[in-house]
Amino acid sequence: MVVDDEPSIRDLLSASLRFSGFEVLTAADGEEAVEVAVRTSPDLVVLDVMLPDLDGFEVARRIDAPVLFLTAREATEDKITGLRVGDDYVTKPFSLEEVQARIRAVLRRTRGESAPASRLKVADLELDEDAREVWRGGRQVRLSPTEFKLLHYFMVNAGRVLSKAQILDHVWNYDFGGDAGVVESYVSYLRRKVDDVEPRLIHTLRSVGYVLREPPPG
Amino acid sequence: MVVDDEPSIRDLLSASLRFSGFEVLTAADGEEAVEVAVRTSPDLVVLDVMLPDLDGFEVARRIDAPVLFLTAREATEDKITGLRVGDDYVTKPFSLEEVQARIRAVLRRTRGESAPASRLKVADLELDEDAREVWRGGRQVRLSPTEFKLLHYFMVNAGRVLSKAQILDHVWNYDFGGDAGVVESYVSYLRRKVDDVEPRLIHTLRSVGYVLREPPPG
DNA sequence: GTGAGCCTTCAGCTAACCCTCAGGCTGCTG
DNA sequence: CAGCAGCCTGAGGGTTAGCTGAAGGCTCAC
Numbered sequence: 001m002v003v004d005d006e007p008s009i010r011d012l013l014s015a016s017l018r019f020s021g022f023e024v025l026t027a028a029d030g031e032e033a034v035e036v037a038v039r040t041s042p043d044l045v046v047l048d049v050m051l052p053d054l055d056g057f058e059v060a061r062r063i064d065a066p067v068l069f070l071t072a073r074e075a076t077e078d079k080i081t082g083l084r085v086g087d088d089y090v091t092k093p094f095s096l097e098e099v100q101a102r103i104r105a106v107l108r109r110t111r112g113e114s115a116p117a118s119r120l121k122v123a124d125l126e127l128d129e130d131a132r133e134v135w136r137g138g139r140q141v142r143l144s145p146t147e148f149k150l151l152h153y154f155m156v157n158a159g160r161v162l163s164k165a166q167i168l169d170h171v172w173n174y175d176f177g178g179d180a181g182v183v184e185s186y187v188s189y190l191r192r193k194v195d196d197v198e199p200r201l202i203h204t205l206r207s208v209g210y211v212l213r214e215p216p217p218g
Numbered sequence: 219m220v221v222d223d224e225p226s227i228r229d230l231l232s233a234s235l236r237f238s239g240f241e242v243l244t245a246a247d248g249e250e251a252v253e254v255a256v257r258t259s260p261d262l263v264v265l266d267v268m269l270p271d272l273d274g275f276e277v278a279r280r281i282d283a284p285v286l287f288l289t290a291r292e293a294t295e296d297k298i299t300g301l302r303v304g305d306d307y308v309t310k311p312f313s314l315e316e317v318q319a320r321i322r323a324v325l326r327r328t329r330g331e332s333a334p335a336s337r338l339k340v341a342d343l344e345l346d347e348d349a350r351e352v353w354r355g356g357r358q359v360r361l362s363p364t365e366f367k368l369l370h371y372f373m374v375n376a377g378r379v380l381s382k383a384q385i386l387d388h389v390w391n392y393d394f395g396g397d398a399g400v401v402e403s404y405v406s407y408l409r410r411k412v413d414d415v416e417p418r419l420i421h422t423l424r425s426v427g428y429v430l431r432e433p434p435p436g
Numbered sequence: 437g438t439g440a441g442c443c444t445t446c447a448g449c450t451a452a453c454c455c456t457c458a459g460g461c462t463g464c465t466g
Numbered sequence: 467c468a469g470c471a472g473c474c475t476g477a478g479g480g481t482t483a484g485c486t487g488a489a490g491g492c493t494c495a496c
Contacts, residue, residue, distance in 0.1 A: 061226070083387055085233040109237075131431075132379055132423055140434060144453055145425050182455060188475055206463075207472060362442060399484095400444060406486060424452065424483060 001025045001042035003033040003059070004070065005052050009092075012174060013046060016096045017103075030054025037063040044068065044106055046099070060087070066110050068102050070094070086110050093175040097149045101129065120155040123214045125194060125201055127155055136194045143193060146171070150186050151194065154202070154212040163209035219243045219260035221251040221277070222288065223270050227310075230392060231264060234314045235321075248272025255281040262286065262324055264317070278305070284328050286320055288312070304328050311391040315367045319347065338373040341432045343412060343419055345373055354412045361411065364389070368404050369412065372420065372430040381427035 002017070004010045005028050014024045025040060027033040030051045037045060042065050049056035049071045060067045069089035083089065086109055088102050108118065118129035126135040132148065134141045143151065149171050154162070164180040172182070187202065187210060195202045199215045220235070222228045223246050232242045243258060245251040248269045255263060260283050267274035267289045278285045287307035301307065304327055306320050326336060326348075336347035342355045350366060352359045361369065367389045372380070382398040390400070405420060405428060413420045417433045 083383065084229060085237045085387075089383070130379065131377065131429070132426060146454070178455065181457080184473065185455075185475080188473095192475090204473070364443070396444065399446080402484060403444075403486080406484095409485090422484070 001027065001033070001037060001040070001045045001065075003027045003030075003045060003051070003056075004048040005029060005050075006048075009048070009070075012096070013099065016100070016170075020100060030056075030059045033059050034062045037065060041065065044103060044110075046070065046103070060084070066106050068099070068106055093173040095149065095173050096170045097153055101149075101152070105129070120152070120158075122155055122158045122212060123199060123201060125155070127152060134194060137197060141193050143190075146186060147189055147193065150183075151190055154190075154210070157212070159211065159213045161205055161209050161211045166209070219245065219251070219255060219258070219263045219283075221245045221248075221263060221269070221274075222266040223247060223268075224266075227266070227288075230314070231317065234318070234388075238318060248274075248277045251277050252280045255283060259283065262321060262328075264288065264321070278302070284324050286317070286324055311393040313367065313391050314388045315371055319367075319370070323347070338370070338376075340373055340376045340430060341417060341419060343373070345370060352412060355415060359411050362407075364404060365407055365411065368401075369408055372408075372428070375430070377429065377431045379423060379427050379429045384427070 002010055002013045002024060003026070004013070007028075010026050010028070014026050017024050025036055025042065027036050030053045033045070033047070033051075034054075036042075044066050045060075045063060046068045047056050047059060047070065049069050051059070056069060056071075060069075066086045067084075069083075069087065071089055071091055073091040073093075086106060088106050090098055090102055104118075120127045120129070124137045127133070129152070134143055134148070134151065150167070153167065153171050164183045167183050168176065168180055187204075191202055201212050201214065203211050203213065205211060220228055220231045220242060221244070222231070225246075228244050228246070232244050235242050243254055243260065245254050248271045251263070251265070251269075252272075254260075262284050263278075263281060264286045265274050265277060265288065267287050269277070274287060274289075278287075284304045285302075285306075287301075287305065289307055289309055291309040291311075304324060306324050308316055308320055322336070338345045338347070344353045345351070347370070352361055352366070352369065368385070371385065371389050382401045385401050386394065386398055405422075409420055419430050419432065421429050421431065423429060
């Protein structure tokens with residue numbers, strides 16, 4: 001369930017989550033959020049802290065589901081004290097990668113023991129979401145936050161061609177004003193750090209995009 | 219079992235304990251507490267001294283389980299005279315680390331001989347919960363109370379990445395109003411005292427958090 | 437009262453990180 | 467084969483997160 005009074009944010013999130021296979025309900029204010037949450041018992045609520053009527057923390061108190069808070073970065077980061085165990089928060093402006101990663105982490109935690117090992121693997125490239133570790137051919141690699149998010153996006157979509165615009169929309173904050181040149185830079189960084197051995201996994205499709213894929217056998 | 223008339227405290231504790239693997243029942247007043255305790259025979263009761271109906275000590279007298287009392291700091295310590303052998307108390311506002319540590323200590327005592335050695339170990343770093351002692355590479359290290367709680371939290375969650383917000387929520391009192399800067403200070407203190415030799419165990423993940431972990435072989 | 441240890445804040449510094457840009461390379465296409 | 471658009475990557479500047487030394491206030495024991 002997604003709760004935010006700005007339609008653009010609401011749509012951005014709900015579309016992105018639906019595309020990833022989630023069933024999504026939305027609400028535009030606190031009253032509606034509580035009403036819908038009580039009626040439908042969502043697995044998780046993405047909740048803006050600043051709502052026109054109720055405070056986000058107040059809403060959280062009234063519903064019985066883990067919450068991922070959305071909060072402005074300016075709103076002194078430390079004021080996030082309403083967090084119950086299992087909750088988490090993301091600061092605006094966020095990237096979709098960020099939000100989805102947090103959502104999956106919260107769900108994994110609340111679902112308890114049935115937590116699947118959060119490990120992605122393509123050929124001899126491995127990524128552990130929890131530990132934030134990346135391995136190529138058995139050797140650990142250190143990545144910066146953006147590099148990590150980008151590689152994660154590639155690995156979740158392994159075998160699928162991703163345009164630079166798509167990458168920008170998912171990995172960078174939604175208010176990013178620059179051009180797609182950054183993507184090229186970061187792909188370059190990634191190649192140097194995790195794709196400097198055979199077989200090459202990150203491939204360029206000129207004027208189309210990039211794809212991370214294991215070369216066919218033979 | 220958790221007994222407190224304030225829902226926020228009740229939820230905070232029960233969520234935290236459930237997350238740690240305990241089965242938790244709750245009660246909001248003395249009558250309910252006695253009723254539930256008699257019916258279910260909990261292993262331990264976390265019990266607020268100030269309840270709307272019965273006095274906490276009165277409740278304790280009527281149930282047959284060790285008790286961890288919650289009491290206001292103002293309530294001059296001599297008021298805690300109702301303690302039976304095996305009981306213990308924590309003053310409000312508490313930290314979750316504090317409460318969990320006391321709970322485990324009480325359970326260990328009441329369970330008798332089957333008491334597991336309360337000793338945590340990561341690489342050549344060791345921490346004894348009972349003795350409140352810490353060793354690094356065979357040499358004992360003196361830690362302040364907060365340093366000890368922080369290190370304990372790190373060691374219980376060895377290998378897991380902890381955000382500063384998470385650390386603040388668990389190690390500091392729930393009413394702490396300051397910002398996450400303290401965490402940085404204390405990590406710095408800990409590093410100086412217990413992580414000044416190779417291999418380094420406390421690692422910073424920029425803009426994500428910290429993790430205590432043994433470096434991988436090789 | 438006094439001092440020691442402890443907790444917290446703060447500010448200066450450093451290193452890491454993010455982004456831009458430009459020059460050069462690649463591989464299409466005419 | 468020439469030209470061009472797209473892509474790669476090294477260099478550099480601005481920014482930020484985190485580290486740590488210093489200082490103030492607090493509590494508690496003596």
